Amino acid sequence: MIRNTSSLLAGVAVGAALWTMPAMAQDAPVADNATAGGLEDIIVTARKRQESVQDVPVAVTAISAELVQRQDLTSIEKIAARTPNLNVGRASNGSGAQLTLRGIGSSSTSIGIEQSVAVVVDGVYYGQGRIINEGFFDLARVEILKGPQALFFGKNATAGVISLTSADPTSTPEFKARAGYEFKAQQAQLEFVGSGPLTDTLGLRVAVRGSKMWGGYYRNVAAPFDYPTIDVATGATGTALANPAPVDQPGERELLGRVTLKWEPTDRLTATLKASGTYNKTNNNSWNYVAFNCPNGGVSQLNGYACARDFVTHQNRIPAAFAGPTPFVNDDGDLYNRYKSWAVTANVNYELDNVTLTSVTNYNWNNNRWACACDFQSSPASNWATENSTYHAFSSEFRALTTFDSPVNLMLGGLYQKTKRDFDQYIILAGLVNSAAAPEDQYLATRKTSFTDGETIALFGQATWKIVPTLELAGGVRYTHETKDSFFTQPYNNPGVTAIFRPQDDPDGLGVINADQTFRNWSPEVSLTWKPTSDILVYGAYKTAYKSGGFSNGGINSKLSTNPFDDLTFDPERAAGFEAGIKTTLADNQLRLNLGAYSYLYKDLQVDFFNSPIFAFQTLTADARTKGVELEFEYAPRSVEGLNLHGSINYNRARYTDFPQAPCYAGQSIAQGCSIVLADGGVRQNLEGKPLSVAPRWTGTIGAAYDSSMGNGLKIGLNADLRYSSSYLASGFGNPLSRQGRYATLDAGVRIGSDDDRWEFALIGKNLTNRFYVTGVVDGPSTGGASGGLVAAPADQLGFGNVPRTVMAQITTRF
Structure with a gap:
C-alpha cells in the first residue's frame, strides 16, 4: 500500500512539474514575491556585509528562506543534491564526509x-x-561561495564556503507548525516555530523539529553467518554468530532545537544570542555503502552477493559474544551512529556614524559514537569497530568596517579559536580473542587513543578604493598562526597482531607519538570591480587560500613503518589563482545573466589513503589545478506573474598537476601504471594529468517555479528542478572501476494553500528519477590482490550512495 501511494504521489509531483514547463535547476533562488513579476533583489553577505548578489565580485549561489522551506533543503546533503558542482559523500568513519566543490574536496x-x-x-x-x-x-x-574564500570566512576555505544563516525573531508574533510524512523511509516529521517580540527591544524565536523513521532508504539483505574465532591465550577455536543488521536503513531518529534572542535597545546596537542542539541516531553508520562495481563477474569477492548500482547493502551486527564487554556497543551487537551537539553564538553589531563594529563569539561541542561493520559488506572474514570522538571549539572574531564618504574605506579584524579533539577507537579483527586480557580488551585486536589541541590566531584586513564612481579596487590579506599539539598511542594490542601494531611500551620509544605542529600563512587577495551601469557588473580577482596541516587521530602506529610520525602528520594545503566574471540584470529587471571563469592551482592538496604494504594510513600531498566556466540565468517575466525560470551550465576541469608517487589502487598492475617501487617496498603510480575524485567535467541545472492565485482565497505553487552531472571517477587514485556514469535527478513539488498563508498542503519529491549514484568510494577491504604485480587483481568498489526517490506529504499552519 505504501509503495503504491509513493508512486502515485511521485506521479502527481512529476505531472505538476511538467505542467509548469520546466527549464534549468536553480543557481539563484526563487524571488520572495514572484507573483509581482520581475526579479527580486537577493541580499548576500559574501563579504561580511549586506550586498546585492549582483554587486559582489564573487561566484555565489544564493538560496532564499522560501526556497529552503519549499524544497525541504534542511541539510548539507539536500543542498548539495540540487546544487551544480557541489557534492557530498557521507562516509562511515574518518571525518564522516567528503565535501567537493569544483572538483576540490x-x-x-x-x-x-x-x-x-x-x-x-x-x-x-x-x-x-x-x-x-x-x-x-x-x-x-543559504549562500554557496565558490573558489578560495580566505579573507572573510575564518580559515581553511580553500575550495569554497557553504554559509548558512538561521532565522531571527520577527517584529510581530508568528507561530508555525508543520507535519510531514515521507513514504519511502516511512518517516514522520514535526516542526514548530514561535517568534515575536517580548518587549519593544527584545525578540524571541524558538524552533523545534523532530523526526522518526519506521523504514529506511536502503535495504540490508545480509544473512547470518558464523564468525571463526581463536583465543590466543589458550589456542581454543570456535565460532560466534553474526546476525544481520536491520533490513531497513538508516532508521533515523532526530531532534533539533534552536532558541534565539535578539536585543535592539537603539537603532545603533543589535545583539543576538543563539543556542542550538542536535541529536541524531541511525541504526548503522555505513548504511549507504554499496558494492556497486565488482570485477569478479559482478559478484562480491568478500561474501558472494551480487553487486549492483542499487540501494542495497549487506551488513551484519557484531557477534553478541563479542559485544557485551566491548566499549560503546550494546549486548546485541547493534550497529549505529549517534551524533550529539550543542552550540551557543553571540553576535553583536554596533554602528557608529562611519564605522560598524561586529563581534561573533561561539562555543560548540559535538560527540559522535558508532559501531561499524568496517568491511562495509560483511562476511566471515569481517572486522568491526566502535569509536567515540568528541570535538569542541571556542572562537571569537571582531571586525571593524568603515563607511566614510570618501574613496577609501577599510575592514580590519581578528580571530581567536581554541579547539580540542578526543578520540578513542576499539577494533575487532580476524576473530582474535584473548581471555587473559582485561575484560574490555578480551575481544579486541587493538584499540587507539588520541587527542589534538589546536589554537588559531588570525589577523585580516581589506581596503576598498573607489577609483572613480564606477570602478572599485579592493585588496586584503589574512595572516594565520596556528598550532596543533597531538598525541597518539595504541594502548592494547592482541598478541596475534604484535607483528603489525607497535605497542605503547615499544622499546624503540615509538609506541607513543607526540606532535607539536606550528603553521603560519599569509593569504592575500585583490579584486577589481567595474560597474558601468546599475545593471552590469564586471569583475576580476586574484585569490589565495590556506588550509592548515594536522594530525590523523584515527591513523595506525604500524610496526612495519619506519617513521610513524610522518604517517600521522600532514602538511598545509594552499590555493592561488584567478577568477573573472560579468553579472547582468536585463530586460527591465526580468532577466539575470551571470558568466564566470576561473583557474586555481592547489599546492599540497591533502590526500589520505591506506598503505597496505606497511598497514598504515598516510596523508600525502599533491598539486592540482581546477579551471572552468559557469553560466547561470534567472527569468521572471512580468507578462506571466508568478513564473520563474532558472538554470546553469558549468564546465570544470580538475586534474593533478604533480603527483609523481601517488598511491596505486588495490590490485593495480604494472601495465596499468603501478610501476614505481619505493625504498620501503611499496609501489606507486604517477597521476600527473589524471582527474581528481568526484570532478565531473559538465554539470547543469534547469528548473521552473510557478505561483498563482486560484480564487476563492486559495493559491497554488508548482516547481520542478533537474540536475545533471557528466561522468566522473569516484576514486582519487584513477581506478577506472570507480567510474560513476552520467546521471540526472529530478526534484518537483506542488503546494496548495490559503492566500493569507494560514495553511498549506505540499507534496515534495526528490530524485524522482530514482537514480543511484556515488559521491565517494573505497576499495573493498579484504578484496582484490596486491598492487604492482604482473596481473591485475582489482578490488570491489564500495561507494557512498545517495538517497533514492522520496516523496513527502507536508501540511503547514500558521496562527
Whole structure:
C-alpha cells in the first residue's frame, strides 16, 4: 500500500512539474514575491556585509528562506543534491564526509583533515565533516561561495564556503507548525516555530523539529553467518554468530532545537544570542555503502552477493559474544551512529556614524559514537569497530568596517579559536580473542587513543578604493598562526597482531607519538570591480587560500613503518589563482545573466589513503589545478506573474598537476601504471594529468517555479528542478572501476494553500528519477590482490550512495 501511494504521489509531483514547463535547476533562488513579476533583489553577505548578489565580485549561489522551506533543503546533503558542482559523500568513519566543490574536496578517511569546503553557520566556522549530521532548518538564507574564500570566512576555505544563516525573531508574533510524512523511509516529521517580540527591544524565536523513521532508504539483505574465532591465550577455536543488521536503513531518529534572542535597545546596537542542539541516531553508520562495481563477474569477492548500482547493502551486527564487554556497543551487537551537539553564538553589531563594529563569539561541542561493520559488506572474514570522538571549539572574531564618504574605506579584524579533539577507537579483527586480557580488551585486536589541541590566531584586513564612481579596487590579506599539539598511542594490542601494531611500551620509544605542529600563512587577495551601469557588473580577482596541516587521530602506529610520525602528520594545503566574471540584470529587471571563469592551482592538496604494504594510513600531498566556466540565468517575466525560470551550465576541469608517487589502487598492475617501487617496498603510480575524485567535467541545472492565485482565497505553487552531472571517477587514485556514469535527478513539488498563508498542503519529491549514484568510494577491504604485480587483481568498489526517490506529504499552519 505504501509503495503504491509513493508512486502515485511521485506521479502527481512529476505531472505538476511538467505542467509548469520546466527549464534549468536553480543557481539563484526563487524571488520572495514572484507573483509581482520581475526579479527580486537577493541580499548576500559574501563579504561580511549586506550586498546585492549582483554587486559582489564573487561566484555565489544564493538560496532564499522560501526556497529552503519549499524544497525541504534542511541539510548539507539536500543542498548539495540540487546544487551544480557541489557534492557530498557521507562516509562511515574518518571525518564522516567528503565535501567537493569544483572538483576540490578532502578525503573522508582521516578524522584529522578539515574540509576544503568550509561550512559557516551564523558567521562561525565549522570545518569538521560530521557537520553533515547537523539538521539545518528554519533558515533565513543559504549562500554557496565558490573558489578560495580566505579573507572573510575564518580559515581553511580553500575550495569554497557553504554559509548558512538561521532565522531571527520577527517584529510581530508568528507561530508555525508543520507535519510531514515521507513514504519511502516511512518517516514522520514535526516542526514548530514561535517568534515575536517580548518587549519593544527584545525578540524571541524558538524552533523545534523532530523526526522518526519506521523504514529506511536502503535495504540490508545480509544473512547470518558464523564468525571463526581463536583465543590466543589458550589456542581454543570456535565460532560466534553474526546476525544481520536491520533490513531497513538508516532508521533515523532526530531532534533539533534552536532558541534565539535578539536585543535592539537603539537603532545603533543589535545583539543576538543563539543556542542550538542536535541529536541524531541511525541504526548503522555505513548504511549507504554499496558494492556497486565488482570485477569478479559482478559478484562480491568478500561474501558472494551480487553487486549492483542499487540501494542495497549487506551488513551484519557484531557477534553478541563479542559485544557485551566491548566499549560503546550494546549486548546485541547493534550497529549505529549517534551524533550529539550543542552550540551557543553571540553576535553583536554596533554602528557608529562611519564605522560598524561586529563581534561573533561561539562555543560548540559535538560527540559522535558508532559501531561499524568496517568491511562495509560483511562476511566471515569481517572486522568491526566502535569509536567515540568528541570535538569542541571556542572562537571569537571582531571586525571593524568603515563607511566614510570618501574613496577609501577599510575592514580590519581578528580571530581567536581554541579547539580540542578526543578520540578513542576499539577494533575487532580476524576473530582474535584473548581471555587473559582485561575484560574490555578480551575481544579486541587493538584499540587507539588520541587527542589534538589546536589554537588559531588570525589577523585580516581589506581596503576598498573607489577609483572613480564606477570602478572599485579592493585588496586584503589574512595572516594565520596556528598550532596543533597531538598525541597518539595504541594502548592494547592482541598478541596475534604484535607483528603489525607497535605497542605503547615499544622499546624503540615509538609506541607513543607526540606532535607539536606550528603553521603560519599569509593569504592575500585583490579584486577589481567595474560597474558601468546599475545593471552590469564586471569583475576580476586574484585569490589565495590556506588550509592548515594536522594530525590523523584515527591513523595506525604500524610496526612495519619506519617513521610513524610522518604517517600521522600532514602538511598545509594552499590555493592561488584567478577568477573573472560579468553579472547582468536585463530586460527591465526580468532577466539575470551571470558568466564566470576561473583557474586555481592547489599546492599540497591533502590526500589520505591506506598503505597496505606497511598497514598504515598516510596523508600525502599533491598539486592540482581546477579551471572552468559557469553560466547561470534567472527569468521572471512580468507578462506571466508568478513564473520563474532558472538554470546553469558549468564546465570544470580538475586534474593533478604533480603527483609523481601517488598511491596505486588495490590490485593495480604494472601495465596499468603501478610501476614505481619505493625504498620501503611499496609501489606507486604517477597521476600527473589524471582527474581528481568526484570532478565531473559538465554539470547543469534547469528548473521552473510557478505561483498563482486560484480564487476563492486559495493559491497554488508548482516547481520542478533537474540536475545533471557528466561522468566522473569516484576514486582519487584513477581506478577506472570507480567510474560513476552520467546521471540526472529530478526534484518537483506542488503546494496548495490559503492566500493569507494560514495553511498549506505540499507534496515534495526528490530524485524522482530514482537514480543511484556515488559521491565517494573505497576499495573493498579484504578484496582484490596486491598492487604492482604482473596481473591485475582489482578490488570491489564500495561507494557512498545517495538517497533514492522520496516523496513527502507536508501540511503547514500558521496562527
